[in-house]
Amino acid sequence: MTGIIEFFKNLPKKKCAKCGNAMVNEKADCYGNICDDCDYPGR
Ligand SMILES: [Zn+2]
Numbered sequence: 001m002t003g004i005i006e007f008f009k010n011l012p013k014k015k016c017a018k019c020g021n022a023m024v025n026e027k028a029d030c031y032g033n034i035c036d037d038c039d040y041p042g043r
Pocket of ligand 1: 016017018019020021035036037038039
């Protein structure tokens with residue numbers, strides 16, 4: 001089943017919905033599309 005792998009490879013890079021930076025660490029979509037920087041408002 002290589003079709004699934006190709007599908008994920010062709011997905012565009014995620015961008016942070018707040019700052020617009022490309023997200024290096026993709027994580028579960030618990031917060032939608034927010035990068036680590038925006039995920040820690042205290043810093
Ligand atoms: Zn961000």
